[in-house]
Amino acid sequence: MLETTVPEGPVIRIFRAMKLPVGDNFAMAGLIIYVIFALTAIFAPVLAPYEPTEILYTVDYDLASDLLPGQEGHILGTTSLGRDIFSQIVFGARAALLVGLTAAFMVAFIGTIVGLISGYYGGWVDTILMRLADVAFGIPFLPFVIVISAFLEPSIWNTVIAMALVLWRDTARVIRSQVLTLRSRGYVEAARVSGSSDFKIILRHIAPNIVPLSLLYGSIAIGWAILTEASISFLGFGDPNSISWGFMLQDAFASQALSRQAYHWFIPPGLAIIFVVSAGFFISRGYENLLFPKLGR
Amino acid sequence: MTTPLVEVENAQLHYRVGSAVSAMMGLPSVVKAVDGISFSLNKGESVGLLGESGCGKTSMGRLLVRLENVTGGSARFDGAEISQLKGRALRTFRSRSQMIFQNPFDAVNPRYTLAKTMAEPLANAGIPKSEWRDRIIKALELVRLADPEQYLDRFPHQLSGGQLQRVVMARALILEPDFVVADEPVSMLDVSVRAGVLNVFREVRDKLGLTAIYISHDLALVRYVCERTIVMYLGRIMEDGPTEAIVREPLHPYTQALVAAVPTPNADQSHEPLPIGRGAPDPRNPPSGCVFRDRCPKAFDRCAAEVPASKKVGTRHVACHLFDEAG
């Protein structure tokens, strides 16, 4: 193994220790987008010139509706109700970050635990958990989230929980099969023969090999969650109290932005979603290259 | 005489393969990796488990260190049924019975330093931390790794296969066990370093008075390490006796073919065709009666009808109908 020795800062070293895919161009691009995205979400009140739901007026005290980008100092123009589109985009990052991170965390967490238990213990526990995964695979994802979001009070949390209830299945299956291979590795068997407890074996020999895979599935789930939340909001089942990119698109669609050629209104939220979701895909690709280098994807 | 350290009686290890539906349809759904094996090992005895791939020799070894549990019959260690051990008794068993694995690169965690790898059994046995370093170095010296201190902070990929296999051996021996199962410990190593590992194995076995099982497909290696050999075929024992006798005068037709097939590094060796039929054993679908009969040149009617029982022939036990009258 030959590695070029480039002086590394502490950040890079931490990334390496976490097996974050530094060095892969795709992954680095993804990480940079994530950083920009997270900073935007955190500093939204500072960055946004207006309140996202505030109805604005021009200097002539007219309703500031349907302004084009640049007019009256509105970077991306305004909506037909006179709201600042740029501010909505900035605040939309908050909703996306919240949904993406919590859903990804829940999906990766549930999936990893189920996969670990199922793969390590096998037997009837495995059978039950994997039949449950089969059932989860039989549930149409988006319709399920719609029904749950609509019947329970429409809120971001209900959407996130509905997603996690279905999406854990993919992670669980992959983690399980990985655990199955790890379990038959010589060093795991050696640990069993030397008397290590199951807990110790899972903690010391299996989990360290699983964590990068969980992170990989987590980073894919971030994208899925943001896309799903956008769909839910677009269909009108979203959280009425939060400005999300999906909500903006629904607003635009319902306000005939399409027939009125208001591209400045519905193009930016879509681009924002693509930007953030593809960052997740870029990172996951970097991870794959790192975890499965032979495949050369 | 004292009771044997290891006693195996009619042990079985059957795996279910395929689904419940295929079982209902009467398709072969059970693989009998170990199917009615009996032998016992006295303290300090070493025996070679010899056979082709799929004969169940590794499964048999795994039963004895409790990496698998018998599905029928019994396998006892120091009088206690291995699969029933619990709690304290299990912990004692884990420190008394060890395994040396086939692939040294797979048998140690690639993320761990060798010191950390070696410390795992010590921690499990509750040895105080202050003694770890000394015991690790002592174990590495035991397997004749020169200058053992230098290895403590190294990672597995920094060692050669031969060195690493010695580390694996040292880990197995660090708690001074009574019993060791060595699963083809040199088959992944280059010829020029094999001899060193084998010699170390012989030395520590004698020094510690170990009871040992040496699993191999290579009769020449078994002969070098063990005085007694058990020949397995499709989950059953064909022949069991002193290695030298088996090499000189194999009794079972299968053993005869096996001995004749072993290649030697000599120019003048027999090129006679082997006394065995072509074809390969199919563990899912073994023949009725004697499992070897479909390849056996001497098979007759009774071989298909009856499973041959093990018979004592001189110093040996043979499971073959040819010897029915002899006993």
Place this chain on the structure above:
Amino acid sequence: MSQPLLSVKNLSIVYEVPNLDVVAVSRASFDVPRGSIVGLVGESGCGKTTMARAFTRIISDNAKITEGSMDFDGKDLAKISEREMNDLRWRDIAFVPQSAMNSLDPVYRVEYQMHEVLRGRGGMSRSQAKARAAELFEMVGIEANRLRDFPHQFSGGMRQRVAIALALALNPKLIVADEPVTALDVIVQRQILDQMRALQRDLGISIIMVTHDISVVAYICDRTVVMYAGEVVEDCETATLLSKPLHPYTMGLKNAFPDIASAGTGILTPISGAPPDLARPPAGCRFAARCPFALDHCRSVSPTLMSFGDDHSVACHRAHEAEALRAQAALPETWGEIL
């Protein structure tokens, strides 16, 4: 004496790894006489497989033949155009891989893969190919009706026979076999070796048998080429090699190998140390660091492969003392620690 079928001269093959070149085969020379089986023996990483692949010129993308020639029946395999080379492939030089399982396409029946060669490369008609495929299967001892099977339906030994049948398809002059029996159990191994020997005699072809196992070489090969760390260190008839080796490495290998035919078990003697890193080969003889007979001279000057006695080449500065060294080499204490 007739021209050898293949004559390798000063062949070097280099793997280009970023920042560094690994010389996998270094100035190797040997001949393959017509109608003979030549063993290419050595430990893992000694360059035997790389060299065997070079005879088909299908080597990894980052490997390059940097010097030397491979004279095959009047053509230099290192120089001829890709088109000419492709003409020779399988028609004149066929290959038997170590794992027939991975070398057969899992989604096609064996018959299809047979026809692919017979018709695609041999220009046969469908009916000719059918007859020839059945004939080939018979030659290697498989019933012709199994042609309709998929590769995974054969046992390991049978698959290896299929690979041999495939190699024989176009009546090649040379078959390169890369560890063809390594993955098999002794009984099947022996049966396949017998088959190969018989076919080679009947058809008068030549075989290069790559292996790490001297007993396989002893059983089947007429001549043996011993490789160490990318270099050919000894080349002679197998019987001579086993009875009167000239190179200390060959002597050591024999000492390390258990022999079931010997009277007692004796003591096996390892060769201490490990082969050198081919990215940074040492000056002088590459075996010197592990050789009990190495002199200062050996550590500074690299020995060249020289003819010694009749038809026996060796690369060792002390080859002229070989008889005395052999006597010493037979004693375990010569090799230092045996543990």
Place this chain on the structure above:
Amino acid sequence: MSTLKPVLSRTFQLILVLWAVVTILFLMFRLMPGNPLAAYIDPTFTLEQQEALIRQFGLDESLLRQYFTYLGNLLQGELGYSFRYRTPVAERIWLLLPNTLILTFSSLIVAYIFGILAGAWLAWRRASRAEAFALPIVLATRAMPEFWLGMVLLAIFSFSLGIFPAGGTRSAGTEYESLWSLYTSADFLSHLALPMLTLAIYSQGLPLLLMRSNMLDVMKEDFVTMAKVKGLSPYTIVIKHGARNALLPVMTSFAISVGYQLQGNVVVESVFSWPGLGRELVSAVSASDYPLAQGAFLMIAVVVILMNLIADLLYTFLDPRISHA
């Protein structure tokens, strides 16, 4: 009989999963907070009228009884009555299902043909500039919200350029004698074009990436190296061995994609006012028409589960290592 075995055992599994999904569906709709009839009970209704309504929908019985009634009805293909339309749910669903299936299959077939060809081409051009350019774009199409892509296409091709109609399956006032004449009419096809294109652009990424990475893997297999050693032609090596092997998992992914697509249709059908199951589900949920929403959900679930089964079986039959075990 080795071909019958996987079909039987998988079908058995399918029935179990179906039963579990049906049960979850029942619980979802029955245990939700609020009276399921709330939206339909006018404040002016008398108490008797309300109770009559509750009895009519069987809501006065115990949960367990309701469950068995529900299962019994399902077994007879009985999905209940829509609150809104006051017609049998099954009738409505059978009317809409063809529209959804036409949209799904047409878009996926286009996506797979394109994806397989482009994926194989990109594998061939590995590490080229074309790859560096194409890969991020493909990943970005996977990151697009489908409905947004639909909106953009709608704005450009319908509202700006006026090439395609804005929604529905047919122009106002057109009538057709049969469904067949409707589906083959130019009018229907021009309505189909934009939603189909939207879903196709979104879906092509999966077969493309899968085909590409499979090709790259297969080309490293020993049997491909051996094909070179055999001196076979590049066409034989790349197409007959490389692509043929790489195609296997892509084919099975088609069935899975049908299931996924059906879920994605929910939004795209809404954008294009395409009268399919997804749009119906959304409007039924919005209008609290529980029987209809439940029926639409169930129908989508059945197709998803069926497609998972077909994917499994395809894999079993297309791969000789399994079908000829």
